[in-house]
Amino acid sequence: MSLTRRQLLQGSGALVVLLPPWTHVLGQAPPPVPGAVDLKQVDSWLSIHADNTATLRMGFAELGQGATTALLMVAAEELDLSMEQISAAPLDTAHSPAQGGTYSSASVQRGRPQVAAAAAEARAALLALAAQRLGVPTAQLQVVGGVVQVVDAPQRSVTYGQLIGDQQFKLVVSGTAPLKQREHYKLLGTAVPRADLADRVTGAKRFIQQTRLPSMVHGRVVRPAGQAAYGAGAVVQNIDESTIAGIGDARMLRRGDFVAVVATREWDAIKAARALRVTWAPSAGLPDTDALHAAIRRDTTTDNVQLNQGDVDAAFAAAPAHQTVRFAAQCPYQAHAPFAPNCALADVRADSALVICASQDIQNARRGIAPLIGLKPEQIRVQFAEGAGTYGHSSYDDVAQAAAVMSQMVGKPVRVQFSRADEQGWDTYGPPHVGEVRLCADAQGVITGYQYDGWQHNWSLIDTTTQQLGVAPATEWPVSPVEGVNALVCGGQYAIAHRKLVNHRLNGLRYFKAGWLRSPLDLSFAFVSEQAVDQLAAQLGLDPVALRQRNITDARWRGVLDAATHAAKWQPRAKAVAAKGVWRSGRGVGLGTHLVSYGAAVADIDVNIKTGQVRIRHLFGAIDAGAVVNPGIVEAQITGQLVQTASRMLLEEVLIEHGRSAARDWVSYPILRMQDCPAITPVVVQRMDQRSTGAGEETMAAAAAAIANAFFDATGRRMTRYPLTPARVLAALA
Amino acid sequence: MTTLKVNGLSHTVTAAADEPLLYVLGNDLELAGPRFGCGLAQCGSCSVLVDGVEMRSCVTTLAQVGTREVTTLEGLPRWHALRLGKPVGEGAAVALHPVQQALIDAAAPQCGYCMNGMAIKAAELLSHNLHPTEAQIRTALNGHLCRCGTYPRIIAAVLQAAAVLRKDKA
Ligand code: FES
Ligand code: FES
Numbered sequence: 001m002s003l004t005r006r007q008l009l010q011g012s013g014a015l016v017v018l019l020p021p022w023t024h025v026l027g028q029a030p031p032p033v034p035g036a037v038d039l040k041q042v043d044s045w046l047s048i049h050a051d052n053t054a055t056l057r058m059g060f061a062e063l064g065q066g067a068t069t070a071l072l073m074v075a076a077e078e079l080d081l082s083m084e085q086i087s088a089a090p091l092d093t094a095h096s097p098a099q100g101g102t103y104s105s106a107s108v109q110r111g112r113p114q115v116a117a118a119a120a121e122a123r124a125a126l127l128a129l130a131a132q133r134l135g136v137p138t139a140q141l142q143v144v145g146g147v148v149q150v151v152d153a154p155q156r157s158v159t160y161g162q163l164i165g166d167q168q169f170k171l172v173v174s175g176t177a178p179l180k181q182r183e184h185y186k187l188l189g190t191a192v193p194r195a196d197l198a199d200r201v202t203g204a205k206r207f208i209q210q211t212r213l214p215s216m217v218h219g220r221v222v223r224p225a226g227q228a229a230y231g232a233g234a235v236v237q238n239i240d241e242s243t244i245a246g247i248g249d250a251r252m253l254r255r256g257d258f259v260a261v262v263a264t265r266e267w268d269a270i271k272a273a274r275a276l277r278v279t280w281a282p283s284a285g286l287p288d289t290d291a292l293h294a295a296i297r298r299d300t301t302t303d304n305v306q307l308n309q310g311d312v313d314a315a316f317a318a319a320p321a322h323q324t325v326r327f328a329a330q331c332p333y334q335a336h337a338p339f340a341p342n343c344a345l346a347d348v349r350a351d352s353a354l355v356i357c358a359s360q361d362i363q364n365a366r367r368g369i370a371p372l373i374g375l376k377p378e379q380i381r382v383q384f385a386e387g388a389g390t391y392g393h394s395s396y397d398d399v400a401q402a403a404a405v406m407s408q409m410v411g412k413p414v415r416v417q418f419s420r421a422d423e424q425g426w427d428t429y430g431p432p433h434v435g436e437v438r439l440c441a442d443a444q445g446v447i448t449g450y451q452y453d454g455w456q457h458n459w460s461l462i463d464t465t466t467q468q469l470g471v472a473p474a475t476e477w478p479v480s481p482v483e484g485v486n487a488l489v490c491g492g493q494y495a496i497a498h499r500k501l502v503n504h505r506l507n508g509l510r511y512f513k514a515g516w517l518r519s520p521l522d523l524s525f526a527f528v529s530e531q532a533v534d535q536l537a538a539q540l541g542l543d544p545v546a547l548r549q550r551n552i553t554d555a556r557w558r559g560v561l562d563a564a565t566h567a568a569k570w571q572p573r574a575k576a577v578a579a580k581g582v583w584r585s586g587r588g589v590g591l592g593t594h595l596v597s598y599g600a601a602v603a604d605i606d607v608n609i610k611t612g613q614v615r616i617r618h619l620f621g622a623i624d625a626g627a628v629v630n631p632g633i634v635e636a637q638i639t640g641q642l643v644q645t646a647s648r649m650l651l652e653e654v655l656i657e658h659g660r661s662a663a664r665d666w667v668s669y670p671i672l673r674m675q676d677c678p679a680i681t682p683v684v685v686q687r688m689d690q691r692s693t694g695a696g697e698e699t700m701a702a703a704a705a706a707i708a709n710a711f712f713d714a715t716g717r718r719m720t721r722y723p724l725t726p727a728r729v730l731a732a733l734a
Numbered sequence: 735m736t737t738l739k740v741n742g743l744s745h746t747v748t749a750a751a752d753e754p755l756l757y758v759l760g761n762d763l764e765l766a767g768p769r770f771g772c773g774l775a776q777c778g779s780c781s782v783l784v785d786g787v788e789m790r791s792c793v794t795t796l797a798q799v800g801t802r803e804v805t806t807l808e809g810l811p812r813w814h815a816l817r818l819g820k821p822v823g824e825g826a827a828v829a830l831h832p833v834q835q836a837l838i839d840a841a842a843p844q845c846g847y848c849m850n851g852m853a854i855k856a857a858e859l860l861s862h863n864l865h866p867t868e869a870q871i872r873t874a875l876n877g878h879l880c881r882c883g884t885y886p887r888i889i890a891a892v893l894q895a896a897a898v899l900r901k902d903k904a
Pocket of ligand 1: 770771773775776777779780781790791792
């Protein structure tokens with residue numbers, strides 16, 4: 001049975017329920033999901049089996065970041081189980097609690113209290129059962145590896161499995177069950193190795209790209225090479241279907257402007273997708289790479305004063321010129337460019353559907369797919385299967401939508417694998433940015449006034465598949481209270497009496513499709529703001545670390561700065577080292593974070609003043625993320641963040657040619673390679689007395705700034721644009 | 735019909751001779767070691783050993799492989815055991831290749847998707863150089879990308895694997 005688009009739209013009342021995943025920004029509870037698992041029930045989270053093992057069900061996705069291990073530790077700690085006794089259930093809308101999307105390094109931040117509360121509730125119930133069974137008050141009981149013992153007579157014992165084995169708790173998470181006290185922790189705060197690593201190195205693990213369904217066919221989407229303006233989409237003018245005749249059993253699928261091919265053999269689908277001649281309607285483009293930022297600066301904007309504290313103008317009026325800094329810089333579009341292009345499988349039937357995908361938010365994926373196939377969200381089961389790390393909103397929802405529609409059209413399970421060009425060219429890019437900052441200080445370097453003006457566009461709500469199907473037009477995220485300039489990165493590290501932040505929002509429909517890319521826009525904010533802070537130090541002849549210390553009142557910012565500079569053995573430096581030879585060495589510092597936690601970094605770089613080549617020699621990065629459940633995993637996270645920041649500062653930029661994205665592959669959109677990888681020193685500032693906050697992206701802004709400031713230290717010039725390509729470096733040095 | 739030798743077994747597949755090896759390994763043989771990353775010979779995600787030499791299976795056709803022996807990530811332990819003259823027959827406990835073990839011990843993977851290419855290429859390097867310097871490792875693996883930024887730990891793991899291999903040899 002196949003529905004026409006009209007039937008579809010009528011059938012669903014054209015009611016497209018599009019909820020922006022607010023939770024990721026605001027840290028609020030996600031909106032209720034129809035048919036979803038009840039978060040309030042212990043049984044939603046935990047099962048204890050007869051063999052005295054436990055299964056934890058979580059709503060967060062393992063993205064290779066190790067969050068599963070951390071949350072298993074939290075549950076095992078509360079229950080006094082060993083790590084070998086507990087495992088995680090696969091993520092599935094059919095049984096996983098709807099914790100909200102896996103964004104903003106939230107898994108541990110939001111997940112830890114939820115999982116701890118459920119596990120503590122279970123433990124209290126189990127102890128009560130054991131007290132009955134053993135005939136002693138709970139106060140006389142202790143638990144070792146899921147065995148409840150009488151303290152004075154440990155041979156009198158009963159296991160969790162014997163008490164409840166595979167039965168339901170039927171218990172509400174009251175939130176009042178006592179949590180384990182810090183001094184009794186056995187697991188939390190230790191570097192428990194991830195149990196999920198071996199399968200990734202042996203071929204035992206099947207990523208979404210290696211997942212197969214019985215009797216499925218292989219599909220590819222067909223799109224123009226590289227996206228143009230989001231609002232323009234991709235509109236079909238003409239298709240010459242004869243161009244794929246004779247390629248195995250490949251055939252074309254089309255609904256509205258959505259075009260795809262399917263074939264029994266994957267290679268036939270690939271060949272057909274390449275061969276199919278589609279004439280696309282000309283669409284509005286963007287200014288080319290080097291004209292983009294001037295155009296952004298001239299464009300009409302919606303302006304919003306996010307913060308206006310004290311009297312900034314008066315502060316500047318009072319400050320002499322040499323105690324004032326003005327700085328402006330330009331930042332690029334960057335791509336998620338996951339190592340594997342996104343992939344999804346779908347099996348859509350008349351009144352139900354199974355979708356297997358790598359969405360960071362399976363509940364939201366379900367809501368997005370429903371109107372495309374005329375089903376209700378609760379008729380769609382979404383199972384999560386890991387792909388390669390995506391680092392934000394890459395094409396995982398887009399490809400899942402494509403798979404669902406194609407399966408409905410074919411009447412069979414379909415696997416859709418995006419090509420490298422689909423992924424690189426049709427990504428929801430991290431948006432570009434123009435930042436202008438001014439600051440002023442007293443003679444001692446205490447910053448008295450600060451103003452930041454930022455230009456950027458917002459994220460895109462509707463994926464390309466949905467747009468091409470005509471189900472919903474290109475739509476930006478609604479204005480939110482937190483959109484725009486990140487107050488924590490733009491001067492929020494320091495105690496500044498007079499501060500103003502202004503967001504100049506562009507019309508995103510005229511620009512590329514955009515989404516959150518790891519530490520969204522923070523690299524840009526820090527590149528602008530922290531260079532200005534550094535410039536102030538240079539103008540006043542002060543050491544950049546000393547100047548920052550002078551302006552910090554928060555002990556945690558101070559602590560993280562100390563940790564990074566201590567690891568790097570920072571020596572006070574006020575002036576660039578006298579230059580000799582073609583390679584100039586420099587060292588810089590930066591402070592910043594994302595929405596929570598605290599990050600600091602030091603960079604050592606070399607600049608070749610003849611060729612313009614920049615080599616990052618060493619990056620030191622420190623994070624204070626409160627109580628770090630697993631410092632080993634966070635060290636790995638910091639390492640990844642620093643290497644990725646080096647890549648983004650040196651190489652990554654979506655070039656725009658003839659109005660379209662020119663990113664197609666790893667040549668047109670390169671990332672850092674092993675030969676250019678710096679030495680990395682990760683530092684975890686452990687604060688077991690604080691709540692756990694995100695640690696997956698909170699040192700990138702600091703590292704971006706440290707690299708930029710090291711460039712100044714090496715050359716005496718400031719970069720006003722990144723990535724620091726040889727041509728730009730030579731221009732800055734000229 | 736083409737016959738293919740993979741990890742010590744012969745397979746007859748219906749794929750045409752111009753089909754790249756990767757899609758046959760993944761779909762017909764259902765192996766999950768070689769992984770699609772670009773299909774353009776740019777990333778190293780799909781690497782296999784062909785007679786001990788690292789090749790990009792996404793652009794190597796069945797015809798080009800011919801009768802040569804293909805080793806995938808799954809077959810790396812066996813390939814290594816054979817080189818050491820250890821038994822690999824049924825019932826023989828075959829240990830991971832030291833580079834696989836070292837990648838696990840160094841907690842190198844984040845998502846781990848790139849680890850196929852890293853392990854295959856490092857195994858090739860170590861098969862002719864038991865004393866690789868850090869610079870040689872960086873050069874050998876430079877054509878293998880990792881988006882998660884795990885390079886420092888991969889370098890450490892390959893150095894560690896080299897030390898293990900030298901001890902095995904001694
Ligand atoms: S998939 Fe073969 S090199 Fe990228
Ligand atoms: S570990 Fe994710 S791509 Fe290398």
